[in-house]
Amino acid sequence: MDLDKLNSYYFETGPIRPPSEAYSLLIRATRNCPWNRCTFCHTYKGQKFELRPTGDVIRDIETARAIVEGIKEFGLKNGFGDHPREVAAYIHSLVTNNDSVRQVSLWQWAGGRSAFLQDANSIVMRHADLLKVVSALKDNFPELDRITSYGRSKTAAKKSVQEFIELRQAGLSRIHIGMESGSDAVLKFVDKGMIAADHVKGGLNIKEAGIELSEYYMPGLGGRQWSKEHAEQSADVLNRVNPDFVRLRTLMMGETLAIWAGVESGEFDMLAEDEIVREIGEFISRLNFTGELKSDHILNLLPELEGKFPEAKQACMDTVERYLEMPLKERLNYRLGRRAGVYEKLNDIYDAAKYEKIDAAMRRVGADTTGKVDELIDGMKKRFI
Numbered sequence: 322m323d324l325d326k327l328n329s330y331y332f333e334t335g336p337i338r339p340p341s342e343a344y345s346l347l348i349r350a351t352r353n354c355p356w357n358r359c360t361f362c363h364t365y366k367g368q369k370f371e372l373r374p375t376g377d378v379i380r381d382i383e384t385a386r387a388i389v390e391g392i393k394e395f396g397l398k399n400g401f402g403d404h405p406r407e408v409a410a411y412i413h414s415l416v417t418n419n420d421s422v423r424q425v426s427l428w429q430w431a432g433g434r435s436a437f438l439q440d441a442n443s444i445v446m447r448h449a450d451l452l453k454v455v456s457a458l459k460d461n462f463p464e465l466d467r468i469t470s471y472g473r474s475k476t477a478a479k480k481s482v483q484e485f486i487e488l489r490q491a492g493l494s495r496i497h498i499g500m501e502s503g504s505d506a507v508l509k510f511v512d513k514g515m516i517a518a519d520h521v522k523g524g525l526n527i528k529e530a531g532i533e534l535s536e537y538y539m540p541g542l543g544g545r546q547w548s549k550e551h552a553e554q555s556a557d558v559l560n561r562v563n564p565d566f567v568r569l570r571t572l573m574m575g576e577t578l579a580i581w582a583g584v585e586s587g588e589f590d591m592l593a594e595d596e597i598v599r600e601i602g603e604f605i606s607r608l609n610f611t612g613e614l615k616s617d618h619i620l621n622l623l624p625e626l627e628g629k630f631p632e633a634k635q636a637c638m639d640t641v642e643r644y645l646e647m648p649l650k651e652r653l654n655y656r657l658g659r660r661a662g663v664y665e666k667l668n669d670i671y672d673a674a675k676y677e678k679i680d681a682a683m684r685r686v687g688a689d690t691t692g693k694v695d696e697l698i699d700g701m702k703k704r705f706i
């Protein structure tokens with residue numbers, strides 16, 4: 322197949338996927354979010370939720386298959402032989418104006434073993450339609466060993482365990498849920514549209530069916546007024562559900578978010594970054610589950626808060642304590658360096674060259690107080706969302 326033919330293929334994709342699905346095939350099963358009211362979330366604002374016709378979604382899956390075949394054929398005709406990753410990387414570097422081909426080639430380069438169903442809550446689809454989509458993915462790509470989707474707890478709580486079992490048998494293997502908080506007060510304040518009991522019921526339905534469950538906790542979402550109960554009650558919900566993964570995804574504030582009105586009115590008292598770290602420490606100290614804690618979002622200050630629980634719990638708590646006990650100058654240096662992309666993890670601060678680089682930058686711009694560093698970091702963080 323020549324490049325012109327390959328370039329003629331197109332299928333629809335949505336705006337986001339979880340960080341852990343960066344190298345998955347993205348198939349848009351639904352458009353936008355059926356709830357769309359959470360005050361800390363901007364992703365689908367102004368967009369209407371739509372169920373896509375199942376036939377269209379299946380056609381997209383078949384188009385992705387055709388692109389895979391096209392890449393293979395191109396490789397055979399152009400001397401790559403039986404080296405699928407190399408030809409996929411070559412196509413990815415060559416094709417700059419076709420997102421579908423770029424996406425599939427990146428996915429093939431990464432091994433082509435996982436797929437993610439977009440957008441925000443595709444488990445809300447009619448059961449028979451979702452089954453058809455998951456089955457079509459498996460039929461077209463039998464090599465897939467992971468098919469995942471976002472889902473809302475409220476939707477999961479209304480679905481039967483039997484329905485989830487059928488989805489697992491068809492190939493759906495993991496559901497990502499934005500729990501955000503286990504505190505009813507926080508959930509109400511941010512208009513999450515559910516209570517902690519929905520998180521428990523939804524999560525247990527998924528687990529009981531044997532589907533892997535990944536739950537997101539959002540440090541900072543309770544502000545100063547609910548920080549303690551946000552940490553405690555979120556850990557409590559997760560302890561009851563015992564998901565396979567708990568993922569940290571720190572609150573990102575901004576003037577364009579609906580939650581900002583609460584900051585202006587004084588109803589929401591934002592935590593400083595170090596207070597968020599303290600809240601995470603409280604959360605981890607209460608977290609008693611047997612899955613993996615992940616800190617795989619760019620907005621998190623401490624990416625090393627990861628590991629299989631309960632074994633990794635003490636090390637995570639030690640990291641939090643180590644950060645909080647660092648002198649203010651070092652904490653500011655680390656925060657700035659992490660946001661500037663100089664540090665990947667806390668230990669990098671012991672790299673003298675990196676530390677000096679950030680220190681020199683701080684002296685240059687007069688960033689010697691928490692307030693000044695916060696200002697600089699706010700600007701940097703906005704680039705991440």
Ligand code: SF4
Nearest residue numbers: 354357358359362441
């Ligand atoms: S349910 Fe998820 S995608 Fe929808 S508004 Fe809330 S956070 Fe955003």
